Amino acid sequence: MSMREGLAQHTRLLAALAPHYIDVDELSQAQLMTLALHYAGLVRFATEAPPADWDRTWRDYFGDDETLVMAEILSLRVHRNRAGFDALVDRALDGMAPAGVPAETGGSPIVLLAAMVERLETWSGALLARGSPVGIDLSTLIAGVLENLPPSLRRALAYRAAHPEWNAGRDAPALVAQLSAMLGLAPGGAVRDDELRALCRTWFNQLAKAIEMVQRGAAQRLEQSLSSGVHDPGAGLLLAFVQLYRRAQDAANTLTERHLDFYYDRVLRMRPKPAEVDSTFLVFAPSAPGARAAVPAGAAFLAPAGRQAGDLVFAPREHLTVGDARLRAMFTLFCERNPLTAPENALSEQRHGRTKGYPTACRLASLPVLEPDQALERASLAPRPLFGAPRTATSAAPGQPARLGFALASNVLAMREGERSVHVTLLLGAQRHAAADDETLGGRLARLAVQMRESQAEVRYKVLRRMFTLALTGADGWMAVPAYGATFEPAGAGVQGGVPDALHIHFTLGHEAGAVVPYDPALHGPGVTGACPLLRFELNGEGYLYPYGLLRGLPMVRAQVDVSVRGHRSLALYNQMGALSPAAPFQPFGPLPAHGAWLVVGSAETACKRLTAAELAFEWGGLPQVAGGLRAWYGGYDGEPFRDVRCTVAALADGRWQPVETQVQARPTQVLFADGMASGGRRHAVGACDVVNLGPVLHLARPPAPGRCAPDQPFAWEPGASSGFFRLTLDTGEFAFGHRDYPYQLARVLTRNSQWRYRREPRALPNPPYTPTVETVALHYAATSTIGPTPAASGEALLRLHPFGWEAARGGSEHGDLLLPSIDYSGNLYLGLSASALDAPLTLFFNLVEDALPMSGQHARDISWAYLAGNRWIALPPHAVLGDTTQGFIRPGIVALALPPDAGSDNTIMPPGLVWLRVSCEDELNRFCQLYSVHPHALQVWRAADDMTAGMPERIAAATIRRPRQAIPGLGRVTQMTDSGGGRLPESRVELRRRSAERLRHKGRAIVPDDYERLVLERFPDIDRVKCFPNLSLALRPDGGACPGHVLVVALPAFASSGHLGAPPRLNGDMVARVHAFLAARVGADVRLEVANPFYQRIQVRCKVRLAPGLDHGRHVNLLDRLVSDFISPWRPAGNTSLFGWTLRQHDVEAFLLAQPGVLGVGEFSMLSVSDAGRDRYTLTDTAAPGRKGEPAPDVTPRYPWSVAVPIRRHAILVADSEQSRVAQRTGIGKLEIGSTFIISSETDNDQAK
Secondary structure, eight states: OOOOOOEEGGGOSOGGGSTTSSOSSOOOHHHHHHHHHHHHTTSBOOOSSOGGGTTOBHHHHHTTOHHHHHHHHHHOOGGGGHHHHHHHHHHHHHTOOOTTOOGGGTTOHHHHHHHHHHHHHHHHHHHHHHOOHHHHHHHHHHHHHHHTSOHHHHHHHHHHHHOTTOOOOSSHHHHHHHHHHHTTOOGGGOOOHHHHHHHHHHHHHHHHHHHHHHHHHHHHHHHHHHTSOOOOHHHHHHHHHHHHHHHHHHHHHTHHHHHHHHIIIIISOOOOOOOBOOEEEEEEEESSTTOOEEEOTTOOEEEEOHHHHOEEEEEESSOEEEOSOEEEEEEEEEEEOOTTSTTGGGOEEEETTEEEEOOOEEEEEEOOOOOHHHHTOGGGOOOEETTSOOSSTTSOOSSEEOOOEEEEEOGGGOBOSSEEEEEEEEEEOOOTTOOGGGSSHHHHHHHHHHHHTOOHHHHHHHHHTTSEEEEEEETTEEEEOOOOEEEEEOTTSSSOTTOOEEEEEEEEEOTTSOOBOOOOHHHHOSSOOSSSOEEEEEEOTTSSSOTHHHHTTOEEEEEEEEEEEEEEOOOEEEETTEEEOTTSOBOTTOSSOOTTOEEEEEOTTTTTSEEEEEEEEEEEESOOOOBTHHHHHTTTSSSOOOOOEEEEEEEEETTEEESOGGGGGGSOEEEESTTTTSSSSSBOOTTOEEEEEOHHHHTTOOOOOTTTTOTTSOOOOSTTOOSSEEEEEEOOTTTTTSTTTHHHHHHHHHHHHHSGGGSSSOOOOOOOOOOOEEEEEEEEEEEEEEEOSSOOTTSOEEEEEOSSOEEEOOOOBTTBEESSOOOOSSEEEEEEEEOSOOOSOEEEEEEEOSOOOOOSSOGGGGOEEEEEETTEEEEOOGGGEEEETTTTTTSSEEEEEOOOTTOOSOOSSSOTTSEEEEEEEOSOGGGSOEEEEEEESEEEEEEOGGGOSTTSOSOOOTTOOOEESSOOTTEEEEEEOSOOBSOBOOOOHHHHHHHHHHHHHHTTOOOSHHHHHHHHHHHOTTEEEEEEEEEEOTTTOTTOOEEEEEEEEEEEEOOOOOSSOSSOOOOOHHHHHHHHHHHHTTSOTTOEEEEEOOEEEEEEEEEEEEEOTTOOHHHHHHHHHHHHHHHHOTTSSSSOOOSSSOOEEHHHHHHHHHTSTTEEEEEEEEEEEEEEEETTEEEEEETTSBOTTSSBOOEEOOSSTTEEEEEOSSOEEEEOSSSOOOOOOOOOGGGOOTTTTOOOOSOOSGGGOO
16 A cells, blocks of 8 residues: 655655755765875875885875774775676676776675775774774774674685685686685585575675674764874874865855755745744742732743753733632532433433433542642643543543432431331422423423333333432431332323322331431531431432433422331320330329329420321230120129220310310210220230320321420420320229229128128129239321422421532422522533632633543533532623633633632532632533643743743743742742743744745645645644645545545644553644644635544554573563564554555564564464544454455555554463464454453444444
């Protein structure tokens, strides 16, 4: 696959514009020295010696200097002799005299190779003779190179040295015979001509590499030798002349550059761009708690830039007042709408003018509050989503499920013991400003039934049975309700029209359940005021659907709580004798019960309740065990004095027993010892019971005024008691239970029986009178309470449970008040501040990761700021947002706010004691930058223009600025939060030439792909590479198909990779938007422009390797894993260096693995390719799987034209146990890794897995 690589910053400059592209004098310093040495060899060295010694030249004088020897080494161009050597070999073997070959070689390649070796030996001897450390070091290197020459070449050279008379024959057979002899071969074993050609070329290549190694060593040591100062005076003068000549040479070589500059400067009148100052952000703190400081505009802050540059000056352009405001708490609240979650995805609602699916969860996350110095340690910090939304649809939202729901506060819920049943009826109205089929709960449930194609009864059952999790305030904390039942009664069903929807919830607590007690902050957590028991309804996120969407916006008209308790035994008992204890058997009417004896019964639990039914259950003790009951027991008394035992019932109301004494006849009467216990023929049972119905007087019993039945007040029947008690008064006639008559009856019988005449018919003694004794007494009752949309004086109220707190419903309209808290936006960031005063503008620095994703719309318009006042979020007007350098949270920056004076800390829906701000957004929440921290009292500062000159640093690192130039009263710590950015040094001459040449070509308009790429790279220096794809569209044809009229520009920032990629490089959303806006102004009107990041195609290598014995398998496999990643990564020079249009061939990767030390074999090789298809969709290909033609594809190619190959997190390299090598098999599902290569697919085609 062949494709343009696009354009990178380092490839923008045309070669013809580079300095020294054409030099007038192209000789290097080493070549100049060698040329001087050559000229010296042409001049005889005349001395006073006889003329016979005048054959010496000046080369002999200069040639001993080590610097000139190194220059001669560097001047040798051995590879230029390659073609001549090949021709020499060919012609020698063909028996022809080679042209252009020195005569001293005799036409033999061996002689030429020997000459090259002799030259190396000469250099080594000359360097060693000087005795300098540099020369000896290089001489040692040359000696080592000579020792490592191939043995065959050394034998050939040794043979020639032993036969100096030998000269290569002119005919090919003679040359072959001589070479065979040099190699030690018998005449009969002579090698063929093609083998000799290959052998001679191998010798030359090996000798050339040896010379290159020597040249690299000489290049590293030349400057050291040149500047050592240890030179012969004559050689020193020669070297000085060369240095002076270089100056003239440099001036001459600028001719082409000066000509180019003349054209750009004088003819085209191009001017270098001036410097652009950079800026950074400072965060301030007062010098002491409560102190204030004024930072004026223009105040200088110093940034140390080293000894040469000195201190750089940065100054703000605005005034700032630094107070004592501090960030104390930070939370995110995110309403998740997962399009893959049913049945929420079948329902929709209108949110801010857009149709959205129902929420599938609400997630709450607490973010750490960092000091500025802590926030500088970014490497150790984990960024958090700004609005709580996960980065991709496949990742989970951070945090925990948010608490949302409501609670009912009612005294009727106080139930200490017994078997308790609770029935709650919620009457829900219609949502205002909603569609007709969405304004009521019944309408929403009906719509859900239609969407799910189920009956309404089925849907109601599924939704309601696990809609809430219920809990009561128990004696040991919150007491969970294990199970409940729920039914729904739509509006107008069987009742008069206009009645709202009714949601019925009922549950039972057994005897084993703990007591339901009033709310106690020590037990149930702080946050709620009041002393009533609470029944808490929290939304259950694990039910059939998340119920927030169903209940959102619905007002509660009223709630009715009905309780029924059986077996309440914590009673207050009194009779004429005083207080009684229900814990032991007692005599309710005293030891001598008589007509008018009474028992007073009361309960602190029921005293504050509106009872609808009540009865006392007595278990009598000590009843006579005779047939016929009490009437038979009293049969021995004269006459029939015993009648039915009755009692009257009265209730205490307003301090008086009702009905009043004048209405005794009107008091209801109850029969005691009923059901055959007072008469009849059967025997009394042990522990027989009576039930006294208190219902006839319940209408007279009125609960006390609010505050009179507080839990901290004692409950007792005393003169001050006004209500809460019932009285049972015996109404049995004068005989009662016979205690008054028994002595007389007994005396009469004893007297009669003592008479002689009755001795044969004695009368039975009368039974002793029965004294009523109660073994146990229990109160069974039912009570009700109606809770309206406004709090009652008794403390009964509807409480909305917010994620961070609570609030009591206020009943703001005729439709009641909302049942659930209203979450206005899907994404929310809450900031809690403490401050003695917020009378000055508040500046907040948002320390963001520059990883925003491209936005599809004008997201900045949808960001809403609000402050909390009186438990109401009040939107800040646009003029209160004084500035936003974050550009809508797509880059780090400062948001300046002017808070109204009513922003206070007296709230309950958020943690108390703080001033709360909220920033919210509805759409594209995952595309904003992630957040490190937020800091108040921030200011942006710019560098002084005088400090933005050539030679100065273009940007400074974070934490460089620490102090102002002049002390500012009240100002303490100064922290620079980010690296400076946005600046440019003055344009250099090379940059001017590059920009001028590009401007002459594209003329400020984007016509051809190269124009797009050069325009972007010039305008945005932080972008490293741009590739323009004409006639492609990522939006319309994501498969890479042709789309005429569209242009796709893909860009990447500068990036350095070590192989494995944590996060591939991407342009943030802000940069993408800026590039798009920049190009949109420079393209034709008919061009449909798109700017995007590349798709990354992750490659995994799967194979088995055989390792050499003795290697540590684990360590070596990890090494191979890293090397393969380096080979695949386009940012590493090891293998694939193409970003676009690449092809990864199987045999290349196999060969790379086999070339690694310790690897003996590679088998079962295959490659997996996971391609990003956008919108959280991926494709998987396997080179071992059959392709469209039924055969495996050995290569991996880009899935899309804009795909970039990167290595996967971990390759599957295994160690083979034997030499057996099998064909690679398609990777099965059991070997795929979740989160990496596990791709769910409904397709069978290999390259269509999703």
